[in-house]
Amino acid sequence: MERETLVTLLIMTSGGLILQLLAGWARRQPSGVDPAARERQAWRALCRPAVPILVCAAWFIGWALLEPDPVRDPLDPYVVVSLWLPFGVLFARAVVRALWSLVREPPECGVSTFGLLQPQVAFSPFLARRLDEPVIHAALAHERAHARHRDPLRIWLAQLITDLQWPWPQAQRRLSEWLEALELARDEEARREGVDGTDLAAAMLASVRYVSDLTPRQRTSLGGTQFAHARLVGDPDSLRSRVSQLLKPLAPASEAAPAAAVGLRRPLVLTLVVLLAVMALGAAFGQLIIRPLLALTT
Ligand SMILES: [Zn+2]
Incomplete structure (x- = not known):
């Protein structure tokens, strides 16, 4: 068997199996009142x-x-089909959905941030015409916070990770909790830049009204859960709690947790170092595990 094919089969089977076993574990609810810390958690x-x-x-x-x-x-073909096929289908489904979210026509939602590598803010001129300048500024501050943190890329990755744990509802709940915490954190960041909470709340309500005025076909396109962009209004169900949070006084900066480091560079570098170390261990000791594994399946 080709070495690359065997490695792909091993990664999908073992990684997919462990992922499915871990997906259903009880999760800890994000705690704390600081939105940025809650989002990171x-x-x-x-x-x-x-x-x-x-x-x-x-x-x-x-x-x-x-x-x-x-x-x-070589692996026994029966073993390949029986062990790998379920995880192969799962991986294929997740990858197809991730690719579809990139190539599909983006839904019209008034204000959003898109672009995985170079995020950009899109602001509908039809919505902007309805808003005063401070409200536009508030919406842009929220979206620029999304762009600074590369949230479209993070949302896309989060969807992919969640799809790899399909059909566990716990995975979907983790995604929903993060998306809710994400919007609260970006609201907070915009306010710390000087945006008035009432202006941001007004921008969100105007955005909801704008979307409700769209044609049924455009509204249908908003119904899909698979997307690769950040929006001013994320989950409409959390709108009430977000508006009520925006109308509360902002906690003094000294009482809040230190601001999150902008970007993904630090965790990415750390992850890369750990993975390189694991790769070196695999090169040194991989035979000890993989040879007996192959012997069992031939
Ligand atoms: Zn947002």
Whole structure:
């Protein structure tokens, strides 16, 4: 069997199996009143179940670097079909949905931030005509906060991680909790830049009214849960709590937790270092696990 094919099968089967086992674990509710800290906590809870796939992939790739190609002991076709097929279908479904979210026509939602690598803010001129200048400024501040944190990319990754745990409802709940915490954190960030909470609340309500005035076909396109952009109004069900939060006085900066580091650079570098270490371990000790595994399945 081709070495790359075998590694792909091993990653999908072992990573997918562990991911499914972890997906249903009881989660800790994000706690604390500081929106930025709550958002980080919810993000970590969402990403944690995906760690085994990355670790498995690094280990198997490290092992494959020193393995002759093709691999000597081919897998039994029955084992391939029975073990790999369910996870292959799961991975294929997640990847297709992730790609679809990138190529589909973006729904009209008034104000949004799109672009995975270079996020940009889109502001409908039809909506802007209805708003006063401070309200437009408030909406733009919220969206620019999304762009600074590369939230379209994070939302896209979060959807992919959630889809890999399909059909567990716990995974969908982790995604919903993070999206809700994300919007509250960006509202807070915009207010710390000097935006008035009432102006931001007015922008959100105007955005909801704008979307409700769209044609039924445009409204239908908003119904899908798969998307790769951030919006001013995320989940309409959380609108009431967001508006009530915006009307409260802003906590003094000294009482709030330190601001989150902008961007994904630090966690990405840390993850890369850990994965390289796992890859080195896989190259050194991969035979000890993989050879007996292959012997069992041939
Ligand atoms: Zn938003």
